[in-house]
Amino acid sequence: MFFRELNQGKCKTYLLACETTRKALLIDPIREKTDRYLAALAYFGHKLEYAVDTHTHADHRTGVFELKELTGARVVMHRRAPAPHVDLHVQDGQTIICGEMQLQVLATPGHTPDSMSLYCDGKVFTGDTLLIRGTGRTDFAGGDAGLQYDSITQKLFALSDDTLVYPAHDYRGNTQSRIGEEKRLNPRIADRSKIEYVELMAKLGLPLPTKIQEVLQPNQTALDDDRIAFPTVAELNQVRQLNPLEVQGLINSESPPLVLDVRESNEYSGELGHIHGSRLIPLKDLASRAGEFEAYKGKHVIVICRAGVRSTTAAAILTSLGFEQVSNLRGGMLEWNEHRLPVER
Numbered sequence: 001m002f003f004r005e006l007n008q009g010k011c012k013t014y015l016l017a018c019e020t021t022r023k024a025l026l027i028d029p030i031r032e033k034t035d036r037y038l039a040a041l042a043y044f045g046h047k048l049e050y051a052v053d054t055h056t057h058a059d060h061r062t063g064v065f066e067l068k069e070l071t072g073a074r075v076v077m078h079r080r081a082p083a084p085h086v087d088l089h090v091q092d093g094q095t096i097i098c099g100e101m102q103l104q105v106l107a108t109p110g111h112t113p114d115s116m117s118l119y120c121d122g123k124v125f126t127g128d129t130l131l132i133r134g135t136g137r138t139d140f141a142g143g144d145a146g147l148q149y150d151s152i153t154q155k156l157f158a159l160s161d162d163t164l165v166y167p168a169h170d171y172r173g174n175t176q177s178r179i180g181e182e183k184r185l186n187p188r189i190a191d192r193s194k195i196e197y198v199e200l201m202a203k204l205g206l207p208l209p210t211k212i213q214e215v216l217q218p219n220q221t222a223l224d225d226d227r228i229a230f231p232t233v234a235e236l237n238q239v240r241q242l243n244p245l246e247v248q249g250l251i252n253s254e255s256p257p258l259v260l261d262v263r264e265s266n267e268y269s270g271e272l273g274h275i276h277g278s279r280l281i282p283l284k285d286l287a288s289r290a291g292e293f294e295a296y297k298g299k300h301v302i303v304i305c306r307a308g309v310r311s312t313t314a315a316a317i318l319t320s321l322g323f324e325q326v327s328n329l330r331g332g333m334l335e336w337n338e339h340r341l342p343v344e345r
Contacts, residue, residue: 001101001121005175006040007033011060012168014125017046018099025050025098027118027125028168029063037067048073049098054127054168055115056081058140058216059209065222078107080114080334082309084264085222106155110148111136117156123164130156131167132174135188138201141236145201149194157183220309223284231316239315241330244339247302251275257300258293262286262314267306272333273343275304283310290321300325308332
């Protein structure tokens with residue numbers, strides 16, 4: 001297997017390629033480095049098959065969508081990733097095959113709900129779940145320190161002690177570690193119970209990344225449109241969240257709400273289906289088409305997407321436009337399907 005770390009800095013991108021077929025895979029590419037990746041692929045004579053994000057990044061723009069547009073590579077993310085235009089959604093235990101390479105998917109949520117790690121040929125690419133002598137923060141929306149503890153101790157620490165660890169970020173100039181070293185020396189998790197770890201993570205008090213909304217929202221929505229004013233973190237936190245059973249009850253009531261689906265058209269008719277009677281208006285068109293349902297400004301509107309992230313953005317946008325009763329389906333159509341509620345396809 002051909003292997004290179006392509007970024008020299010805090011954010012890490014890894015190039016893997018099958019030396020027989022020359023098919024390649026990039027893990028956690030950064031948008032600003034796209035030219036560098038294309039040059040490296042050309043120099044080494046590899047064809048990019050997959051562009052993979054281990055999670056939805058909050059500190060830099062992802063390069064996966066631009067690489068897809070430029071090379072035809074397929075975008076790969078975990079099943080719980082909120083962004084549209086993902087070609088291959090994977091989950092725990094699946095295998096990504098690239099030429100003669102096989103990468104095992106390990107679901108490792110905690111930093112984000114869609115966090116995953118990839119194991120191949122004695123190496124594990126841990127995203128922001130396990131860092132070198134550290135762990136990813138868990139204070140973003142959807143973060144869960146308890147889940148992260150389980151991901152690290154039950155999934156990653158179950159690998160051989162000799163397994164090489166390659167994280168998505170490092171802030172101390174490290175390039176790799178080993179699972180055995182992190183078990184013994186990682187100050188955040190070594191010899192700590194789950195309760196102790198959760199308490200530690202709750203007390204970190206880390207500042208938010210610079211321009212988090214300018215980065216996170218495009219990564220979550222795959223939109224790069226300056227005409228859309230994305231809501232602030234405070235506005236997103238104010239959106240009322242409803243679980244699938246609550247939404248189903250309201251739909252079946254005597255005064256049902258307007259159910260607004262803000263996914264792309266291919267998602268609306270795709271594997272997750274859609275809710276009967278829902279109205280499709282993709283997020284990118286929402287602000288310009290809000291006048292089409294002006295009559296609902298004083299009525300209940302429930303917004304829906306794949307994982308409940310884009311729809312939270314949409315709900316905040318509608319609130320800013322004067323819609324008074326806007327709610328979000330928490331967990332989106334993923335959670336709706338997990339509750340085995342009715343869908344149309």
